[in-house]
Amino acid sequence: QVQLVESGGGLVQAGGSLRLSCAVSRRIFSRSGMGWFRQPPGKEREFVAAISRSGTVTSYANSAKGRFTISKDNGKNTVGLQMNDLQPEDAAIYYCAARTNAIALSVYAEGQEYDSWGQGTQVTVAS
Secondary structure, three states: OOOEEEEOOEEEEOOOOEEEEEEEOHHHHOOEEEEEEEEOOOOOOEEEEEEOOOOOOEEEOOOOOOOEEEEEEOOOOEEEEEEOOOOHHHOEEEEEEEEEOOOOOOOOOOHHHOOEEOOOEEEEEEO
């Protein structure tokens, strides 16, 4: 089953913005903490941002703090990632992930803590 589907990636100039979206099946969304990860070319996957199942607690990687915002839309069962002031080092495949049966106020920053993943969306930043 396809449970998480990312969209919104593309090409942006340095300093520009993109908004990613992750469509999540209701069954997963209702009981999951959510996260965004990225994998730059030639590098390991890294944590970007997370939001608790409740939607009230968030966590960001230092590289994302102040520029990126994670959000949940309970009506649409989607998780967003607003990315501002994008830089070449932000270029990567961005993945949405779900931690099912999550504690309501917990956020997760390790990839191994998640059990469902999307296929990713490409973000390219031109300088």
